[in-house]
Every structure is written in C-alpha cells, then in structure tokens.
Amino acid sequence: MPRFLVGDELGNIKSVGYNPASQEESKTTLKILHDGTVTGRTKAIQKLALNAGEKTLLSAAHANGAVSIFSSNEDDQLELLQEWKETRIKSDQSFIGLAASGSSVFSCTTNGALLMSTLKDDNSGVSHNLAALPSRLCDWRLSHDQQTFAYGGDEVEVSLWDTERAFSRPSESFAKGAPVNGSKKRKQSDTLFLGEIWRAKNVPNDFLGLRQPVHNTCLTYLSPSTSTSQQHLLAGTRLGDMRRYDTRAGRRPVAVFKGVGKVGGIKTVEKGFSEHEAFISDNGSNVYAVDLRNGSISYGYKGLSGTAISLAASPTYLASASIDRYIRIHSVVQLPDKVGQHLDKKGTVLERIFMTTIPTAVVWDQEQDIAPVNEDEQEGEDVWEGMKNVEEGDGKA
Template sequence: MPHFYSGDALGALKSVSFSLVDSPTEWKATTTVLVPGSSSGHSKTVQKLASYQTPESSTLLAAVHADGSAAVHAIHADSQLSVVHEWKEGRLREGQKFVGLTLKESTVYTCTSNGALRRTKLPQPDSEPSSSLSSLPMRLCEWRLSADARTFVYGGEEVEMSLWDTEKAFSERPPVAEPALTDSKKRKRGDQLLPGEVWRAKNVPNDQLSLRQPVYNTALTYLQPSSIPSQQHLLAGTTNGCVRRYDTRVARRPVSNWVGIGKVGGVGSVEDGFHEHEVFVADRGSTLSALDLRNGRTIYTYKGISGAVTSVAPAQRFMVSASQDRYIRLNSTFGPPAEVGQQQEQKGEVLCKEYVKVVPTVVVWDGFVGREETSVEPEGEEPEDEVWDVMQAADSDSEGEGKSAHRREKKRRST
C-alpha cells in the first residue's frame, strides 16, 4: 500500500497510508500522528521532510522547522518514534527558511535560503555526531541533492541554476580578498565558476523589447541522474511561470523553455515522475498537472483541488499532493503517450482525499517499494485485457501461450 509522511504548519508529523476498501476504485486513508503539533504556533512549521529506508527495513525520518530546529527520528514497527539526533541551524535568520533537506544513510544534508549548507553525520555505535559547514549564495529558493549524493544543485532570486560537487563544496577554501571591481569585471566574474562549482546556467536571451529577463528560479529537480557529475539533466520552474530544461553537457542556456506553465504566481514545485518523460508541475495556485518532457505539453490536470498546492510526492504508480485546503490527496498517474502528439487515453485523477485539521506543508513518500500494491483489481479477478490474453492463448499453440504470459508478466512489472 502507498505510504507517506507529512508535516504541517504547527510542527506535527504524521503517517498517512492509503488502502483499497472493497472495490477496485474505492480507497481509504489512515492517518497516525507521530509527533503532535506545537503550542508555539507557526514557529515550528515543518518546512522540509526526508525519509530513508535502512537495509534493515526500518525508517528514518528527518524534519526541519521554521525556527531552525532539526531532528532525525527512527520509526519503529508500532509507529512509535525515538529521536536519533537533534540540532539547530544557528545561521538561520528571521525571514529566512530551509530550502533543502536530504537524508542519505547516516548523513543529513540541509540548506537554508541564506546559503547555510550543513552536512550532519548521525551518531553511530562507534562514533559521535558531527557536522560540516559550507556557505552558498544567498536568496536561494530550492536546493536538491543528487541520488548518489555526489552533486547538488540550487537556484533562487537572481541566482542562476548551479551544479556543485558535494565533496569540494565542503572542503576548506582559504578566503580570497577581492579588489574593487568595475562593471566589466563584474560581468566577467559572473561567468567564472566558484570553487566546487561544476556548471552554472546562463540567463535566457533578452525579451522582444531587448530587456533583460529577471532570474527567479522557484523550483528545481534532477532528471535522468548521471554518475558523471558534470553531465546532468535538470529542470527548473520560475516565478514567471516558465519550466526550463537544462542539459549540462551541451549548453548553459536551457535546451527547452516552456512558457505559461505556472499560471498563478509562477511555478511552485516540479517533481520527476516514475513514468518515462513524465514530470509533475504545480503553480502557486491550485493547478497541479502532468507534463510531457518531450514537448512541454500538459497531458492532464488534476481536478477538484481548491487550495494552493504546497507539496508533491510521486510514488511509483501514484502521486500524493498536499494543499492549503487542508487535504492530502492520493492521485493516480499515467505516463505520456508512446508517440509525441498522440492523444492521452488515460488521465490521472484524485483517488482519495484525507482532511487534516492543520494545513499540511510538506509530504514525502516513505520509499518502501514493498508497501506498493502490484495491482488495483480485487483478488480473484483478472483485468479485462488479461482475460482477452488468456482467451487468445487457449486458441493458440504453446508458443502463443508463452507470448501471452510474457505480456501479462511485463504489464504486471510495469505497474
């Protein structure tokens, strides 16, 4: 069954699981409070969540709050929590926030909007917890770590998308005294990479009036992660509603720039889906859509969302969204058509929604594949197309039967 964790505006942490009732289309949600909300109000708002499945099939859950506090919890089989490690980001100032959080094995990475980057080693039986610090540019809106933790990327207000080598970013760098710079030298310096920086995007060309277009990256994610740090596919959403795709191997400017995607307040979040060529985009309003990465076209939009989407969490065949209307929704997903430009036959829809008393600010998938259902049909019944496969196999020779079985197995794995 799909299983997620959520955090809300008062600091509560919850476990949210979805399951089928009696029909293949009727879902129900079960919510368990792991950490109750704080009486101190929005100072404990959960700004980022991250989960990690250990090799022992237990779960670690990391959370960072608006007041700069952070904690990693171990979730036990009875849904009880124990604190693994707690700390506070002292460099976070009023009006600033956490823009990135990732939990990898025994290491936690956090980043704030003022560029305070921290790597925290969790306590082990033979070692004490420790932290490494680094500083990035200010006015950041989003920070993401790659799947292998070798690189990270960030962007923000007047901060172009930038790709960094993780280890080099935390290595000690002697301070460099900078002389007074002229305007021409400043422009040249803007093209120079910082120590640890692997690649930096370049602004799109001027508009039709020859005016510079402002840089304001509000959301970003990795696409098709590569083991080679300098060769990455990246996606960014901007405050003016554009979604831009970058290929660090070929250019600094976006290889695709799709305008008008975020219709209300610009793009709020972008998340890579589990289907090929699929990405989910939410604006600052209530629009949540699936896009085809081959041409930037919207393949379907989810209906019935009445509040601004605060967080999106893809999970294999499903996607969960949280919004300011106080609902956490389980949504179905379907990949783009096989050929570009073909009509989308199946469209994602809201399968189930769970009302919560406090606005959910973030939701994450637990990453546990074993909890996903392999089929949404009731036990003992076969999908209609598989029934036809069986009928064809009965009238064919053994070779045809083998092909039909192969098709069924392939479809089962794809779901």
Template structure:
C-alpha cells in the first residue's frame, strides 16, 4: 500500500458559517475537501470568513458581519468547529469598511485592524481586550516572528511600529507628520519627490516583517512598488518598481530562500523579488487570476508535485480572485556553484490547485500523510479502487467475445451493393463525349 505526503490547510468557504479543511496530496492525486459547519450555540452565526489566524489550539476568524469568533478545532472526523467566544465590532453604516489585518502578538494574544483605523487587542479569546482608533485609514498590519510589536500603514499613513501595551492603554488619536501616536515607537519617512518635484502619495496596501528580524520590514504600495525599511533609520532602504500593472496588494517573504520576497500585482503576475538587487528572479507562469493572499510554506518541506523540468518543492500557497487555492513549487538554488546554464530553466510552477474556496486569508495546518485505497479480490490479490484503473487482460478478452467481424450477418443484397460501389470507385472516370 503506497503512502504519500499531504499539505493541509484551514481555509474560508464561499458560504457563511462554514470552514474548509483541505488536504492537498503530492503527485497527481485529487485533493480532499471537507466543508465543516460551524456550531455556534448561543452565539451569533459566523458569516463568510475573511481573515483567520491560528492561536494555540483554536482558530481566530473574522467574518463579513464584522464579528470576531474563536473556534475550537475538530479533534476527529466526527467533530466540527465550535464557537467558544465572540465579539462584534461597530462600523459606520455607510462606506466600504473591510478587515485589513489579523496578526499574532504571542501564543495567546493577537491584534486586528479595520480600514476605518480601528485597532483591537485580543487575549486568549475573541473578546476585545482593548481598542484604539487612529486618525487615518489602516490598510495593512503585520507582526514579527517574535511578536511584542506590530506595524501598520495605509492611505496617508506612513508605516509605523507600535508597542501594544502603550498603544491600547491610550485613546488619543492626535498625530501629525512630525509627532508620533501614543504608543508609536518608530515611523518611516516618505520617499523623495519625483522627477517633477511632486510629493509621492503615501498609500501602503500590504506589509510584512522579514523572517527572524525585528527591524526589517517590506511593504507593497498602490504605485506598484516594493519598499524595504530598516527601523534603525527612517528613510526607506530601497524602493523598486515591480508591478507590470496596478498596485502590489500582496507580498510575503520566502521561507525557503534568503533575501527573496513573493509579490503579486493586478496583471496576474506572481513573482519572486531579490531584495539585494531589486530584480525579478522568476515568476509563476499560467496564472488565470490575481492572488489575494500569499502564505509561504516553512523550510524542510518535503512535499513534491509532478516533476517539471527540475526537482521542485512546495514553497508558497495562494488564494486568488477565482476562489482557487494553489500550491506553487520552486526550485531552490544548489548549495554549491552550479555547472552549466542552471538559471535558464523553469524555476516555479503551479503544483496543485483546489477550487471553490473563499477569498481571504488561510492557515497552514502542517504536512500530513495518506495512503492509496485498495480493494482485495476473493483470491487475496489487491486491486486499486480507482474507477479509471486499466482493464485487465481477462476482462478485455471477455469484452471482445461474441462480437462478430465487420460485415458478418449482413444481407447478400447489401454486400452486392457494396461490391458494386467499390468496383465503381476503382474504375477510372470516363470522358464525356462532345
């Protein structure tokens, strides 16, 4: 019995009060999708999930009804997620308020952001432990791997780093380009004026801390650039124009390759950027939709798909606007200097895809394993249960038994007519007389 590895995810569903448990196998096997209804009990029903975060043994999910819910994860195949705590956030009745961030501060605490500028702190549950309103729209939120701080940015809100304890202990919303918010410990400066000596608008759409760093931050802007910051200085360390069309609305540092950041723009470009040179290393071909959420897979991933060119490993998972989750493979650079034209081949590809998922962030649940299902015959031999399995030799002989040859059983008149037609075809055409 053959065994294989799987990449497991928790993903949002297209329907309300539903969570998807996905198991994507390596190779050309079909994925396993389990839609799980959420048992809410005395709490309000969970809407369509837009953001989710793993916090200990529970999932913290934000839905389109602006409710934050804490869900207990199923322990076996018979159980379903259960709402353990819940809170509702007030938003303006008019406008286009959306969730713009949900990130972990520690194993038991998290912070969320709304486009209205509201920040909320959670401790061990979905109930708000503190709130804070900034005086500008917050469009991106990120935290370092070690936690203890968070960075926000948005429309006319330059990227800044906040201390959680001081931030949620204050309610002040006063700030200026020179003064910091209460609890803000660092704020970046805008890039220099353009060639026409005009001010460049501040409009950050996504951000992320670099892996293992508390000072390195990268952001994507509405102008289609990727900026790199070092919190030990205020000016951007780098600013590269990378988008072919539109803005850079999603980015994530790679966990398999150093100094590499994945980014996506509005022309369906999903590429890997070298942070040392600002050049595009490679891109994922054949995408039919714009990725909205990027999730880099951890190091040591042994999950492999069908070999395309070189040996590839799973390095990134995405959810796109066509409601499809894709697992993308990359070809890591060799440890030693390669011989020949190593860089001329295909370095990335889509290894597997699962349709029908909700458009929002998702959670990696680790690598699992599975076994090919087989059935035993009466004589004890094993047979694959796949309906598309090849037909055996004995079955093929039985299938052809009783089938006559072509023309067998036809009337003699029909055979004579066919002979006449064949003889006519063999004779050359006659010339017409004038």
C-alpha cells in the first residue's frame, strides 16, 4: 500500500495511505503522525525530506526558520530527535529546498542561505556547515548521489554546483565573485564562483531583439548521472515554458517546451518513475503528465479546484497537495513507446482527502508500491482457479 507524508500550514505531519484493494467506500487512510498545532502558523511546514536508510528519518523546514529531524517509533508516531534554526533567514523569506542524505540534512532559503546539518551518531547533537548562494532563489535540488546541487530563481540562471567544494571554499569567495580560472577579463555573467561547475545562458532575444527575462520558478534533476560535470536538468518558468538542459551540450537549453503551464507559469515539477515522464502543476488548477521527448502534454487530471503546490511521485501513483485543502491520489499511465502515439487511457483522480488545513508539502514514504490489479484479469484467474485438474485416466475413450 503506497503511503504519502504530508505537512500543513499549522506544522502537522500526517500520513495518507492508499489501498486499491480495499472494499471500503474510501480506499484511503489518514493518520496524524505529529501534532504541530500548539505552535500555530509560525511553524507552518514549507518543505519535507525523507531519508529511508537503515533508520527512516523525516526532516521538516518550518516558516519560523526552524529545521527538525524526526524518527518513527513503534506506534508509527514521529519523535523529535533534533531541531535547530537557520539564523540567516528573515521573516519575508522562506525555505525553497530541503534534502536528506545519510545523517545529513541540506536546507536552502530564498536568500541563498545554504546549510548542511549532520546528526551525531548518538543523536545527541548536530554539527553545521554553512555556504552562501545568490539571493532571489525559487528552487533548489540535491542530486541523486548528493555530489551536486542545482538552483534557479528570479533573474538567476539555472546553476550546477559541486556539493563538497561549495562547503569547503572560503566564505568570502561568493561575495567577491572569485572566478574559477583566475581571469579578471571575463564578463561578470560568465564568471563561475568557486564550487560552481556550470551555469545556464539565457535563451536568444525575441523577434523584436529584446532580451527575454529570466525567471526560473522550479527545477528538478532528470536521469541520474555518474559524472558531476554531466547532468540533465528540467526547469519551469513564470512564462509557462519548460527548459531542458544537458550540461555537456552547452549553456543554453537543448529543448524549450513552450506554454506547458497554462495559468501563471509553472508552479512545480517532479520527475516521474517512467522514462521520459515528468509531472507539472501551474498556478491555476492544472496538473499534467508531460512527455519529455517532445514536451507535449500526455494527459491532464480533471476535477481540480485549487493550485497544486506540491507533487510527489511513486512508481504507481502521484499525490498532489492543493491550496483547496485536498490531498489527491492520481493514477499514472505508462507513456507510449513511440512519440505521439495515442494513449488508450488517461490518468484520473482516484481519491481526494479533505485535510481541514492547507497542505503545504507532500513526499512519498519510499515503501514499495503494490501495482494495481486489473479487474478483468483477476476475474479470469478466478475462473481457472475454480476448475479441477484432470488426472490421467479420467478421460473417456
């Protein structure tokens, strides 16, 4: 049974389980794992990150600048292990990135305050390592192997960094804009900071010769790579476009998919588990499955009445957290083998759960999904199971 973990505007953390085989009217179960109502909206959850290692740890970034690490006890309740505050964040800023790897938690804010916090082996404390990035960021992601991270924002091009070098460089390097090759003749926009591997270049001017504004609203890594210098990234923009980057193919996008976000630009993007599959939401009430081979919308989900501010994909389902206070469980349809081939069926909303408060973040708990059973195939199997085997010698001459 797939399960998703949800944070809300009051600091609560809940689990939503979906059982497609349930005979009940509702196939979902909702459970409170952590009660955060005692602190109110000052501790609203902005980001969640799960580390499913030997011991599952859940991290949460809150609106008041606090970051928490929880572990699950025998009663399936979350126990607080450690909590600390990001002191560089201001009241009008927020967390735009959170990731967990091993015993370390990475957090990033809109003003570029990057923090790596490592939990001690006995859980008795946390050590911190600070780094500084550009401000006006909108999204930050850590790679699958934690070797690199990427970000983008308002007039901030998509950028790729080496994680280890970002935290080991001198703290003043970013402020001075020190170039990686020591040259002072390069243009400021082309100068890489210490720890920065690659930076995107803006798309060409429009048909009037005017510069196109840079506003990356969200991004994600695509296929995992063993090379830190070669990464495949997908970014959404305020204009509703999606830009696909291959860092070895140049600084400009290898593909630009126009107008994918229909209302107010792309809100969030998540890579699906199938090849060439991504899910996006816009600032209206649209959630789409996109074919990355040509940027076309494979299908959209109907019946949504609010902006989906967070998406979480599992191998068999998609969960969305919406400002209309619903968590929705969506079916996922395998993309065709050939580009442009017709899909026999579309994705649908399987269940929706009213949360009473606005859900702000959702993540998959990384437990193995159970693939949905085809009812027609199941009925056929039942027929065969009801038949008796014919023993040798039972047949009539």
